[in-house]
Amino acid sequence: MPRLSSGAVTHMKTHSKYQPVKLSASVQLSVIFLTLASSPSYADTAEVSAALDIPVVEVEGVRAHSVPLSGKEISERDIKTRSSTTLDTTRLLEDIPGLTVNEAGAISALPAIHGLADERLKIQVDGMDLSAACPNHMNSILSYINPVKVGSVKAFTGITPVSEGGDSIGGTIQVSSLSPVFAEVGKQLINGSVGTFYRSNGYAHGWNASAGFATDQLSFQYSESHLSSSNYRAAKNFKDASTWAPVLRNGLEKTDLDEVGSSSISGSVNKSLDMAFKRDGHLFQLGISQQSVGFEGFPNQRMDMTNNENTSFNFRYTGLFDWGDLNLKLFRQRVKHAMDMSYERSYAMPAMPMLSESQTEGGSLTASLPFLNDHLFKVGGDFKLYKLDDWWPPVQGMGPGAMCCNNFWNVRNGKRDRVGIFAEVESNWTEDWVTSLGVRTDMINADAGKVQGYSAGLYQTDANTFNAKSQGRRDQNYDWTALARYTPDRTQSYELGLARKSRSPSVYELYPWSSFTMAALMNNLVGDGNAYIGNMSLDPEIAHTANISADWHDENRSVWAAKANAYLTYVDNYIDAVRCTLASCGAANTTKTNGFVTLQYENHAAKLYGLDLSAYRVLANDGQLGQWTAKSMIGYVRGENTRTGDNLYHIMPLNGRFTLEHKLGGWTSQAEVQMVSAKTHVSAVRNETETDGYGLLNLRTSYSNKFMKVDLSLENALNKLYYSPLGGAYLGQGFSMTSGIIPWGINVPGMGRSANVAVTFFY
Numbered sequence: 001m002p003r004l005s006s007g008a009v010t011h012m013k014t015h016s017k018y019q020p021v022k023l024s025a026s027v028q029l030s031v032i033f034l035t036l037a038s039s040p041s042y043a044d045t046a047e048v049s050a051a052l053d054i055p056v057v058e059v060e061g062v063r064a065h066s067v068p069l070s071g072k073e074i075s076e077r078d079i080k081t082r083s084s085t086t087l088d089t090t091r092l093l094e095d096i097p098g099l100t101v102n103e104a105g106a107i108s109a110l111p112a113i114h115g116l117a118d119e120r121l122k123i124q125v126d127g128m129d130l131s132a133a134c135p136n137h138m139n140s141i142l143s144y145i146n147p148v149k150v151g152s153v154k155a156f157t158g159i160t161p162v163s164e165g166g167d168s169i170g171g172t173i174q175v176s177s178l179s180p181v182f183a184e185v186g187k188q189l190i191n192g193s194v195g196t197f198y199r200s201n202g203y204a205h206g207w208n209a210s211a212g213f214a215t216d217q218l219s220f221q222y223s224e225s226h227l228s229s230s231n232y233r234a235a236k237n238f239k240d241a242s243t244w245a246p247v248l249r250n251g252l253e254k255t256d257l258d259e260v261g262s263s264s265i266s267g268s269v270n271k272s273l274d275m276a277f278k279r280d281g282h283l284f285q286l287g288i289s290q291q292s293v294g295f296e297g298f299p300n301q302r303m304d305m306t307n308n309e310n311t312s313f314n315f316r317y318t319g320l321f322d323w324g325d326l327n328l329k330l331f332r333q334r335v336k337h338a339m340d341m342s343y344e345r346s347y348a349m350p351a352m353p354m355l356s357e358s359q360t361e362g363g364s365l366t367a368s369l370p371f372l373n374d375h376l377f378k379v380g381g382d383f384k385l386y387k388l389d390d391w392w393p394p395v396q397g398m399g400p401g402a403m404c405c406n407n408f409w410n411v412r413n414g415k416r417d418r419v420g421i422f423a424e425v426e427s428n429w430t431e432d433w434v435t436s437l438g439v440r441t442d443m444i445n446a447d448a449g450k451v452q453g454y455s456a457g458l459y460q461t462d463a464n465t466f467n468a469k470s471q472g473r474r475d476q477n478y479d480w481t482a483l484a485r486y487t488p489d490r491t492q493s494y495e496l497g498l499a500r501k502s503r504s505p506s507v508y509e510l511y512p513w514s515s516f517t518m519a520a521l522m523n524n525l526v527g528d529g530n531a532y533i534g535n536m537s538l539d540p541e542i543a544h545t546a547n548i549s550a551d552w553h554d555e556n557r558s559v560w561a562a563k564a565n566a567y568l569t570y571v572d573n574y575i576d577a578v579r580c581t582l583a584s585c586g587a588a589n590t591t592k593t594n595g596f597v598t599l600q601y602e603n604h605a606a607k608l609y610g611l612d613l614s615a616y617r618v619l620a621n622d623g624q625l626g627q628w629t630a631k632s633m634i635g636y637v638r639g640e641n642t643r644t645g646d647n648l649y650h651i652m653p654l655n656g657r658f659t660l661e662h663k664l665g666g667w668t669s670q671a672e673v674q675m676v677s678a679k680t681h682v683s684a685v686r687n688e689t690e691t692d693g694y695g696l697l698n699l700r701t702s703y704s705n706k707f708m709k710v711d712l713s714l715e716n717a718l719n720k721l722y723y724s725p726l727g728g729a730y731l732g733q734g735f736s737m738t739s740g741i742i743p744w745g746i747n748v749p750g751m752g753r754s755a756n757v758a759v760t761f762f763y
């Protein structure tokens, strides 16, 4: 049991209706966020009561927060049924209602919540508030943690309380490593695991191992994982030979007509050492992690990652005191990133080397103070200091011109520093009513140095324009959130959330400066194949959101539960894009409807709204035949630019997942049907292409006991050719440095049938 600081606990008058387990003081008080009872990984059904006991063995005070009704927490056990055969941590989030996945490289997909993605969300790994360091966001935040290392996921899809947010207008995703394990008092513990996996499509394979030693106060854990994959294949040929023949110049590596070019990954290695020390209600954790990726292809970008080195140090402290809880986090991350082209795009390497380096230092301090029996006051601050250099060395052997003779500086001495403070009160008014109110403010300073092109000719005019302006800026943003939750009895609850949230533009929205097509094409954060130019006059985005959630279930959630969530967001100053009208972008750029175009970021306004539904029902529960459960999840979102009337880019059409699950002994098996309707609401300014509707069947089974776990799955079992609405433009082969050679209008196809197997042994 967690040791509770007596003061905080005796102060609290807890209401049994909300209190299935005893946790640390702040958790116990965070009644409104207590979803242990309201959103278990939505189908643990009969085991829910057992699962409720699980958090008790967690380390004291680590769970500072649970998620509101509109969010979802995925437990370690549910993650484990997926993580072994998954390359990309973002895939573990696919069961979260309201969350969709924007495709990128093999381990770098980007989650979107209610139509808002990437830097509009707050995405944290082990509490570290990181940023990508690449003009294509290849080293996305969740690419830094291997799925096998993930212990828990919390997603705030509706309203994120100010204590968990800041500098983001959408939801929050918090991915955490496995919690430290300690031995019983007076004993020692040695544990570990060895695992391997194979995915038939693309011959993806890898292995992972971990070894740990612990006493009752100290814990050490080392883990390492390796993975690689060749290009994956679509279910059928998606390229016709005549369209592609002129693109594929002599010397390029051949790809088959069903092969997705530049989708491979190799030499991906994650190593981490996690140390923890606990004593008398104090927990100290230090994590050191190192990742290197030798190559990762990006079929919806014009470049590939040719190396990425990431090192991070992460210190966390949680203390339980008589007056409440204290949380401190400090971290530092350094990234060295290199891009160039795969041999499917270019026959000579280096074709166009591009380098970036970043450093991120950040941290937070939060105190949670119970007062007047039924209230919890949270106060704190956080900061993040981000530095970025992004430069492209000249290509040897070329005469002065497009890629000679100096470094091209895309972002030089880029900087984005943020400091925020917040205060929040959670109140447990009666047995039925709980509220949370919070305010925060963030100050963001951004700056960048003077730039230059490869040579004067094609670049000097833009460089002069950029250099003549002041690059430094400061924003002071204000957020507030309000949540009220009504629980009339043990079978239903309702939550209303309102928020104002702000986000300042990122370095890559502000500072890329060249309108020369080749340079602008390299700056693309969304995988649509277009060229982007930054805009130093951007204002912060300000979102006003209303979110309503309802949760119905039987008393113990052992038989059924259903959840509905509706939301509406208006975003002032939404950073959308407009067609470049500069002479250097060409006259046709403003009217083109069937090709790649050059765009510039601009503040507009947007409206997003939608609905998430999820439910489960136990169909049969029999000692001999096991437990059969039906689960379903349906999502719908619309996004519109209210200034131009255009649709927002990359908005998932109506979609659903319907699963029949069977559990017996150590076996869990699932048959899942995924249905996605046609995407017809497309962004005209980006020449986004429509996609057809489709249905996919996935079959999975896994067996586990104390010593081993085996996972078998057949994904896309019917081998259906499909195009994810969020797959982006197919640019994975051929000469990609200009916008007119690779054919426009082809989407990246999804993966054809794949048989996957993973085996893990524990000791």
Ligand SMILES: [Cu+2]
Residues within 6 Å of the ligand: 133, 134, 135, 136, 137, 138, 139, 304, 305, 337, 338, 339
């Ligand atoms: Cu990159």
